[in-house]
Amino acid sequence: MIKIAVDGMxxxxxxxxxxxxxxxxxxxxxxxxxxxxxxQEKMGPFLKKHDRLTVVHTPDYLEMGEKDPIKQYRxxxxxxxxxxxxxxxxxxxxxxxxxxxxxxxxVGGHFIVRRMPLMKRVAIxxxxxxxxxxxxxxxxxxxxxxxxxxxxxxxxxxxxxxxxTVLKRENPxxxxxxxxxxxxxGRELDVETFKLLKADPEINFYGNLEPKEIFTTEAxxxxxxxxxxxxxxxxxxxxxxxxxxxxxxxxxxxxxxxIGALLMKKSLKNFKRSLDASExxxxxxxxxxxxxxxxxxxxxxxxxxxxxxxxxxxVEADVxxxxxxxxxxxxxxxx
Amino acid sequence: MIKIAVDGMxxxxxxxxxxxxxxxxxxxxxxxxxxxxxxQEKMGPFLKKHDRLTVVHTPDYLEMGEKDPIKQYRxxxxxxxxxxxxxxxxxxxxxxxxxxxxxxxxVGGHFIVRRMPLMKRVAIxxxxxxxxxxxxxxxxxxxxxxxxxxxxxxxxxxxxxxxxTVLKRENPxxxxxxxxxxxxxGRELDVETFKLLKADPEINFYGNLEPKEIFTTEAxxxxxxxxxxxxxxxxxxxxxxxxxxxxxxxxxxxxxxxIGALLMKKSLKNFKRSLDASExxxxxxxxxxxxxxxxxxxxxxxxxxxxxxxxxxxVEADVxxxxxxxxxxxxxxxx
Numbered sequence: 001m002i003k004i005a006v007d008g009m010x011x012x013x014x015x016x017x018x019x020x021x022x023x024x025x026x027x028x029x030x031x032x033x034x035x036x037x038x039x040q041e042k043m044g045p046f047l048k049k050h051d052r053l054t055v056v057h058t059p060d061y062l063e064m065g066e067k068d069p070i071k072q073y074r075x076x077x078x079x080x081x082x083x084x085x086x087x088x089x090x091x092x093x094x095x096x097x098x099x100x101x102x103x104x105x106x107v108g109g110h111f112i113v114r115r116m117p118l119m120k121r122v123a124i125x126x127x128x129x130x131x132x133x134x135x136x137x138x139x140x141x142x143x144x145x146x147x148x149x150x151x152x153x154x155x156x157x158x159x160x161x162x163x164x165t166v167l168k169r170e171n172p173x174x175x176x177x178x179x180x181x182x183x184x185x186g187r188e189l190d191v192e193t194f195k196l197l198k199a200d201p202e203i204n205f206y207g208n209l210e211p212k213e214i215f216t217t218e219a220x221x222x223x224x225x226x227x228x229x230x231x232x233x234x235x236x237x238x239x240x241x242x243x244x245x246x247x248x249x250x251x252x253x254x255x256x257x258x259i260g261a262l263l264m265k266k267s268l269k270n271f272k273r274s275l276d277a278s279e280x281x282x283x284x285x286x287x288x289x290x291x292x293x294x295x296x297x298x299x300x301x302x303x304x305x306x307x308x309x310x311x312x313x314x315v316e317a318d319v320x321x322x323x324x325x326x327x328x329x330x331x332x333x334x335x
Numbered sequence: 336m337i338k339i340a341v342d343g344m345x346x347x348x349x350x351x352x353x354x355x356x357x358x359x360x361x362x363x364x365x366x367x368x369x370x371x372x373x374x375q376e377k378m379g380p381f382l383k384k385h386d387r388l389t390v391v392h393t394p395d396y397l398e399m400g401e402k403d404p405i406k407q408y409r410x411x412x413x414x415x416x417x418x419x420x421x422x423x424x425x426x427x428x429x430x431x432x433x434x435x436x437x438x439x440x441x442v443g444g445h446f447i448v449r450r451m452p453l454m455k456r457v458a459i460x461x462x463x464x465x466x467x468x469x470x471x472x473x474x475x476x477x478x479x480x481x482x483x484x485x486x487x488x489x490x491x492x493x494x495x496x497x498x499x500t501v502l503k504r505e506n507p508x509x510x511x512x513x514x515x516x517x518x519x520x521g522r523e524l525d526v527e528t529f530k531l532l533k534a535d536p537e538i539n540f541y542g543n544l545e546p547k548e549i550f551t552t553e554a555x556x557x558x559x560x561x562x563x564x565x566x567x568x569x570x571x572x573x574x575x576x577x578x579x580x581x582x583x584x585x586x587x588x589x590x591x592x593x594i595g596a597l598l599m600k601k602s603l604k605n606f607k608r609s610l611d612a613s614e615x616x617x618x619x620x621x622x623x624x625x626x627x628x629x630x631x632x633x634x635x636x637x638x639x640x641x642x643x644x645x646x647x648x649x650v651e652a653d654v655x656x657x658x659x660x661x662x663x664x665x666x667x668x669x670x
Contacts (some may be wrong), residue, residue, distance in 0.1 A: 067517070131577055144512060145522050179477060179565045182402070187480050187562055211570035215577025224566075227522055230514045231563055233341035235570035242466055242550025243578055246609050250602035260598030267585035267592040274581050 001033050002315045003093040003307060005084035008038025009061030010100025012298045015039070018099060019046035021304030025312075026050050028305070032312055035093060037080040045314065058083050062100050064297060069104035073111055081105065085112040088290045095291035095311035097282070099299045106143050109288045116320065118327035121151045122287035123226070124294065125159060127167075127310075129275050130215060132135045139164055139286060142230035149193040152176075152223055156203050157330065158286045158323045159221040165317035166310070175209035175219035179213065179230060182208070189225060197223075202326060212234075240275045281310035291315055336368050336387075337650045338428040339643060340419035343373025344396030345435025347633045350374070353434060354381040360647075361385050363640070367647055370428060372415040393418050397435050399632060404439035408446055416440060420447040423625045430626035430646035432617070434634045440620065440627065441478050448623045451655065453662035456486045457622035458561070459629065460494060462502075462645075463568065464610050465550060472498055472556045474621060476568050479561035484527040487511075487558055491538050492665065493621045493658045494556040500652035501645070502555065510544035510554035511569060517543070519567030524560060532558075537661060546570075575610045616645035626650055 003203050008015045015038050022034055023046075033052045036043070041056040047055065061080040062072060073082065081100045085108045087093045096113075097188050098105055106122060115122060123140035130136050137159045140147065156174045163172035178186045183194055187210055197205040206219040214222065224232065247268075251261040262270060282303075284296035289312040295307035298335055314320075341357050345349045350373050357369055358381075368387045371378070375392040382390065396415040397407060404511050408417065416435045420443045422428045431442055431448075441457060442575065450457060458475035472494045476479055491509045498507035511529055513521045520543055532540040541554040546567050549557065559567065581601075586596040596603060617630035617638075626649040630642035649655075 038440070131580055145514075177566065179480075179562060191398070210573075211566050212573040212576065214570055214573040214582070216573070227514060228563065228566055231512065231546050231559075232566055232570045234514070235549055235567045236574045238545075238547040238551070239571045239574040240550040240578060241547065243575060243606075243610065245466055245551070247602075247606050250605045250609075251599065253602060253605070257599045257602040260595040260600075260602070263595030264586065264592045264599065265595075267582075267588060270585045270588070271578075271582050274585075275578065 002031055002095070002312050003033045003035070004311050005087045005093040005096045006034055006036045006094070006308070007081045007084045007098035007100055008043050009058070009080040010098040011295065011304070012064055013300070014099065015043045016046050017299055017301045018304055019043050020301040021050055021299070021308065022053070022303060024305045025308040026052055029309070029312055032308070034308070035087060056083065062104050064101055069101065069107040071208065072104060073107055079178040081113045082108050082112060085109060085292070088292070089113050094315040095293065097293045097295060097304070097307045097311050099282075099295040099297055099304060099307070101297070102142065102283075102294055105285065105294050109285050109292050113288045113290050115287055116289045116324060118324065118331060119154055119287035121147060121154075122285055123155045123301035124283050125155075125162070125234065125286045126283035127281055128236065133274060135167065136217070136219070137167070138229055138233055139223060140226040140229055141233050141283065142226050145188070147225045149189060149196045152193045152225070153196045153200060153203070154327065155286060156197060156200075156221065156223055157326050159223070160203060161319055161322045161326060162284065162286075162314070163220040165319060165322065166313045169220045170237070171204050172220035173204045173206040174221040175206035175217060176225055177211060177222055177228060177234070178208035179210065180208065180319065181210060193223075202330065216237045243276075244272070265309070282307035284310070284314070290320065295310070313332065337647050338368045338370070339372045339428070340368055340422045340428040340431045341643070342416045342419045342433035342435055343371045343378050344393070344415040344434040346630065346639070347399055348635070349434065350378045351381050352636045354378050355638055356634040356643065357385055357388070358385065358633070359636060359640045360643040361472050363385055364644070364647060367643070369643070370422060372418045391418065395440050399436055404436065404442040407439060408442055417443050417447060420444060420627070423627070424448050429650045430628065432630060432639070432642045432646050434617075434632055434642070436515040436632070437477065437618075437629055442621045444620050444627050448625050448627065449613055450622055451624045451659060453659065453664070453666060454489055454493070454622035455487075455619055456482065458490045458493075459618050460490075460497070460621045461568065461618035463571065468609060470502065471552070471554070472502070473564055473568055474556070474558060475561040475564055476618065476635040477561050477565035482524070482560045484524060484531045487528045487560070488531045488535060488538070489662065490621060491532060491535075491556065491558055492661050494558070495538060496654055496657045496661060497619065497621075497649070500557040500654060500657065501648045504555045506539055507555035508539045508553070509556040509558055510552060512541060512546060512557055512559040512563060513543035514545065515543065516545060520625055533622050537665060539582045543598035579607070579610075589616055599645070617642035617643070619649070625655060
């Protein structure tokens with residue numbers, strides 16, 4: 001039985017979609033048990049009894065707009081998110097899923113769950129949409145503004161394990177996001193990381209990848225530092241949102257277009273869905289000594305359900321141990 | 336009379352769209368004279384006599400795939416692009432327009448035209464599409480991987496002058512691209528640049544802007560270093576291209592969608608056009624001691640025509656002198 005802790009109060013619309021997504025996951029997967037931490041009174045209207053669901057009444061929780069997660073952590077360790085992480089630390093559960101503020105989850109993860117012994121940094125790794133609908137792992141999407149080449153190499157090892165075991169890619173490739181495809185392009189960080197990835201026998205290195213191929217590339221893992229990958233991710237998001245608005249404006253501009261759009265209704269819905277990362281799951285916090293999934297802040301039931309599914313798959317695939325083994329092997333070789 | 340030098344052989348499809356765009360510009364604007372540098376034999380089939388057009392036979396030119404522009408410059412200064420730049424240096428013309436390789440134009444610009452005395456770096460500044468169709472200036476889009484805050488501040492001064500005089504924005508705002516909106520977000524470069532821009536009386540500072548607002552923001556100028564802004568630009572390009580492909584795939588997926596798309600033909604065409612930067616013009620090389628416009632490598636007639644229009648407007652607005660005055664004033668104040 002896989003045990004998952006859910007932060008019932010994280011997310012813009014919590015607790016409704018969190019509770020509903022949790023119940024849907026329990027319905028769908030009969031090999032999971034869930035402990036949900038949250039305000040019993042607020043969750044009450046949406047909760048149903050389930051023999052694999054435990055509710056831990058936790059009246060305190062983080063506000064979504066919270067700007068200073070370190071202070072929050074110091075002030076009150078009884079917040080729903082931190083209690084879920086504590087359960088993971090204490091091995092009461094195998095994974096945590098939260099739609100709460102990313103930085104708080106990163107801070108809480110560091111202080112409570114702690115890093116894997118051989119990982120020096122923790123990355124945020126969302127699965128982003130792709131033309132072939134299979135998704136791509138993009139990291140570090142925002143946890144570390146300053147990274148060294150070795151940190152990026154360790155992330156590449158971790159992400160390769162996830163791509164193989166969870167996303168079921170055979171021999172997954174890792175691309176370095178860069179301003180040009182030739183070796184030697186980019187900043188010193190990129191030049192050095194290129195060399196390290198190219199020389200590593202455990203990594204199937206794709207080479208440099210320009211973000212103009214980001215939606216159509218064959219590469220499975222897209223790698224850069226936490227500033228750059230975050231900017232790229234947000235530029236994708238902004239462009240997709242902007243183009244959706246333009247399309248709507250153009251459709252509304254004439255009667256005949258509106259008729260056309262009605263006939264295209266199913267296609268336009270599929271178009272919209274293909275950009276929707278919540279179809280695939282949340283972001284993985286890579287580097288913690290346990291499985292922690294950050295569901296999107298604006299998660300609906302289905303998005304949160306997918307975050308739980310992803311956590312379950314990570315535990316089933318024994319990702320943490322596989323990554324530990326890969327990193328240990330690497331350390332032995334380098335000595 | 337405004338004099339413009341055109342590199343007749345630059346661009347993926349040169350010389351045809353270059354010559355045709357040049358003739359269209361001469362037709363449209365009666366206050367310009369154009370000197371076109373290129374292979375007379377190759378340009379011949381598309382050339383027409385025009386009393387404000389001079390053809391300078393220049394059989395040598397850069398290949399678009401050229402990887403080592405510095406070597407090219409050292410080897411042969413008689414290439415069409417470099418002869419056009421030389422004409423600008425010698426004050427025979429007021430501006431240069433080329434669709435040739437960007438890095439060659441940057442290198443040629445540095446060595447031949449030289450920098451404005453008070454500009455320490457040269458930025459690439461394209462005008463990118465926006466929801467309101469007016470475009471935004473994005474810089475530095477790829478000339479400098481390493482920049483200091485003062486360089487970014489100087490670019491902001493330059494871009495503000497262009498936004499005001501050429502794009503006709505009243506009191507244009509400059510946004511710093513960043514991973515969060517609060518002051519203090521980002522790398523050291525971003526934190527220091529934020530302070531400098533905020534304190535500058537000549538710059539109407541918008542604050543930090545996350546790229547998820549890139550298509551819809553009110554800000555007129557979007558600023559970052561040459562690595563980041565290039566990545567953001569390419570992520571926009573990749574997302575727009577990818578989404579276009581998804582839309583096509585969805586339309587083709589059913590008969591009824593195809594009918595719908597036929598009815599929406601005009602809307603879909605407008606949708607596509609709204610993403611097309613060639614509607615607005617080329618990229619400006621900011622910091623050279625003269626107006627140099629880099630038209631898109633895949634320019635068609637209309638895109639190249641727009642590059643010429645943009646060069647003409649830059650000269651009409653006396654941008655180089657206005658920027659020099661602003662930077663001189665700043666230098667005096669800082670002493």
